[in-house]
Amino acid sequence: MHQLIESLRGRLIVSAQAYPGEPMRHPETMAQIALAAERGGAAAIRCQGLADIAAIKGQVDVPVIGLWKEGHDGVYITPTLRHARACIMAGADIVAIDATRRPRPDGRTYAETVAELKKDDALVMADCGSFDDAVMAAEAGSDILSTTLSGYTGERPKSVGPDLELLREIVTAFPDLPVFCEGRVHTPEHAKAVMDAGAFAVVVGTAITHPTTITSWFADAIS
Ligand SMILES: CC(=O)N[C@H](C=O)[C@@H](O)[C@H](O)[C@H](O)COP(=O)(O)O
Numbered sequence: 112m113h114q115l116i117e118s119l120r121g122r123l124i125v126s127a128q129a130y131p132g133e134p135m136r137h138p139e140t141m142a143q144i145a146l147a148a149e150r151g152g153a154a155a156i157r158c159q160g161l162a163d164i165a166a167i168k169g170q171v172d173v174p175v176i177g178l179w180k181e182g183h184d185g186v187y188i189t190p191t192l193r194h195a196r197a198c199i200m201a202g203a204d205i206v207a208i209d210a211t212r213r214p215r216p217d218g219r220t221y222a223e224t225v226a227e228l229k230k231d232d233a234l235v236m237a238d239c240g241s242f243d244d245a246v247m248a249a250e251a252g253s254d255i256l257s258t259t260l261s262g263y264t265g266e267r268p269k270s271v272g273p274d275l276e277l278l279r280e281i282v283t284a285f286p287d288l289p290v291f292c293e294g295r296v297h298t299p300e301h302a303k304a305v306m307d308a309g310a311f312a313v314v315v316g317t318a319i320t321h322p323t324t325i326t327s328w329f330a331d332a333i334s
Pocket residue numbers: 126128178188259260263293294295296314315316317318
């Protein structure tokens with residue numbers, strides 16, 4: 112296993128992302144959030160957009176997992192080979208890409224995209240939405256499988272909390288591949304459950320880096 116991925120075994124990865132139009136959508140702000148997360152024990156930072164990748168890479172010592180979101184429907188996480196290469200050029204140590212079986216905007220399959228990236232020895236994190244996605248992504252030569260898109264592609268229900276069922280299925284089928292659990296890990300207890308279920312690493316976004324959502328959880332609880 113690549114040394115950089117090995118360094119993430121059993122660790123917490125923090126996703127720092129702000130969405131279009133949001134108050135914290137600024138690369139410097141995201142870099143400050145990333146640095147704060149690193150100080151708290153994050154073993155890597157996952158982030159979105161070329162400017163954020165570059166700014167965060169300039170702040171933290173831990174590896175950066177980069178992605179580039181374009182659009183909202185269908186394939187939007189690093190949808191094409193061009194997006195993936197740009198993430199790497201911006202400084203991403205690992206590139207996260209949509210690893211569903213849906214048609215991609217550049218006409219390449221996921222496997223073709225990974226094959227091109229592998230020519231440059233890139234490390235690829237496969238953002239899967241189902242077990243069938245994970246099978247496809249493993250066969251394509253992905254370095255990391257992840258549950259990132261579970262509940263967002265129509266193939267899996269949106270679980271309350273992380274999709275432990277999917278995680279267990281993938282871990283059982285691919286014992287030799289690092290499997291990350293990402294998506295709706297909202298509490299330290301969730302994170303512990305994810306690791307107990309066999310995840311190689313856990314990725315937490317909203318619950319650490321999205322104050323608007325966290326505030327709404329508290330506001331809703333007392334309304
Ligand atoms: C589905 C999708 O587009 N997920 C994105 C992937 O990068 C992010 O919006 C999520 O915040 C991230 O996956 C972390 O998940 P959570 O914020 O639930 O901890």
